Amino acid sequence: MPASPGGVAFVSQSSTVCAAVLDWAHERDIGFSHFVSLGKTLDIDLADVIDYLGSDAMTRAILIYIEWIRNGRRFMSAGRGASRNKPVLVIKSGRTAEGQQAALGATEAAGTDDVYDAAIRRAGMLRVNGFNELFAAVETLGRSRLLRGDRLAIISNGVGIAVMAVDNLILSGGRLAPLSYTTLQAIQPYVGPSGHPSNPAHLDEDAEPERYAAVAKAILADTNVDALLVMHAPSSAVSSVRVADAIIQTKKATRGAVLASFMGGRSVFEARRRFADAQIPTFDTVNQAVDAFMHMVRFRRNQ
Numbered sequence: 001m002p003a004s005p006g007g008v009a010f011v012s013q014s015s016t017v018c019a020a021v022l023d024w025a026h027e028r029d030i031g032f033s034h035f036v037s038l039g040k041t042l043d044i045d046l047a048d049v050i051d052y053l054g055s056d057a058m059t060r061a062i063l064i065y066i067e068w069i070r071n072g073r074r075f076m077s078a079g080r081g082a083s084r085n086k087p088v089l090v091i092k093s094g095r096t097a098e099g100q101q102a103a104l105g106a107t108e109a110a111g112t113d114d115v116y117d118a119a120i121r122r123a124g125m126l127r128v129n130g131f132n133e134l135f136a137a138v139e140t141l142g143r144s145r146l147l148r149g150d151r152l153a154i155i156s157n158g159v160g161i162a163v164m165a166v167d168n169l170i171l172s173g174g175r176l177a178p179l180s181y182t183t184l185q186a187i188q189p190y191v192g193p194s195g196h197p198s199n200p201a202h203l204d205e206d207a208e209p210e211r212y213a214a215v216a217k218a219i220l221a222d223t224n225v226d227a228l229l230v231m232h233a234p235s236s237a238v239s240s241v242r243v244a245d246a247i248i249q250t251k252k253a254t255r256g257a258v259l260a261s262f263m264g265g266r267s268v269f270e271a272r273r274r275f276a277d278a279q280i281p282t283f284d285t286v287n288q289a290v291d292a293f294m295h296m297v298r299f300r301r302n303q
Contacts, residue, residue, distance in 0.1 A: 006031020007060035008141050009053045011046065013038050017065045020131075021138070029276050030138060033059040047074035054082025061087040061141035063134065064125075069116070076123040083124035087299040089137050090120050091128050126298050136283065136292040140259070143279045147257055149226040150297040151177035152290075153219045154200035156231040157207050157238075161263065161286055162200035165229060168290040174297055176200075177225040186218035206237035209246035216247055220256035227257040227296075229289055232271075234264040244271035248278045261289040 003022060010032055012018045018037045025032070033056065036049055046066065053059050062082060069075045082088050092113075120127045128134050152174055156162040166176065176199050179187075184197040190211040192202045201215050212230070219228055230247050232240060240262055251258045260275045260282040262268040275282040283289040 003035040004029070004031035006033060007058065008032055008138060009034040009036070009056070009059045009062045010065075010138075011036045011038065011049050011053070011062065012065040013046070013067050014065060015039070021065075021134075024135060025138060028139065030143070045070060045074070047071060047078040050075070050078035050082050050088070054078065054085055054088075059086065061089070063138060063141070064088065064090045065093070065134075066090060067093050069119075072119060076119055079120070079123035079125045083299075087141060087296070088125040089128050089134070089141075089295065090125050091130070091134050092116050092120065126295060128295070132288065133291055133295070136288045137295050139283065140281045140292040140296060143276075143281045147226050147293075147296045147300055149300070150175050151224060151226045152293055153177040153179065153222070153225045153228045154231065155203065155212065155215055155219070155228065156200055156233075157203045157205050157235065158231075158233050159202055161231050161233055161261075162202060165231065165261075165286045165290055166200060168287050169294075172290060172294045174290070174294055177219075177222070179219065180222050180224055183218050183222040183224075187215045190215050205233070206235045207243075208238060209242040212243050213246040213250045216250045216258075217253070220250070220254045220258070225256070227259060227293060229259045229261065229293065231260075231286060231289075232262045232268070234267040240264075240268045240271040241274065244274045248274060248280065251278065251280060259283065259289050259293060261286050 010021055015037050022035065034053060038046060053062050079088055117127060128137055152169055154162055154165055179199050187197045187201055190203065191197050192204045203211055216228060216230060219225055232243055234240060247260065258280050260280055262271045263285060272282045281292060283292060
């Protein structure tokens, strides 16, 4: 299956991981600038590829899956150079002694996971700890610009899903955006039964698309906001597709960063597809959306 063109480079020491990521990205219509399976690295090694990608103008971000590092010094040097220009995210398997042995065999040398973790961090790269985080990173980096900061605003049609998002955000080291007085006044007519404008902005369960659009427009115009997460749970009274279309049209009129989490199954499938077509990162769960936002925040903090 050929990779579609895009701005993210993916490099892997595992051909099976490559196949899984490529198939997933094809379904989500996410493209790559480069897609590299390294194999045994007998001639070109991981550091060579990172060096090249770090200066490649077509690559906005680099994602790496590794099982071992043959030359730690070269890896750190290449990673440090590349991460000055763009996000470099690493998923390192073999976190346990048993996992390392399964990956390398009993005769290969293996460092402790703490050593790898420190090396990745010192080189300015970001470590992700599983495929859920990796796919979330691909979704975000493949569709959005880098963030200005760590202040997130949230719109939802229910209190419960908003609370989950806030908890995950704060526990991950993020911040809720302090909405300006002007913004709070602008969204006042559209909030739910409490009538109290805030961040998160709670709309009614059956909030019309026009209300979503009005609140999103006001929040994205606020200079205190670095990104907006729009969440929606299915409602029999309102079409998820119409809500998605309203957000997409609002996004077209601004340069603000928008993420979407339309939770559910069949009833929100078409809404997610439309977000993907509009290059708005979309996630199945609140946790995935917040984790993806925090990947971008951590990269900015590393600079």
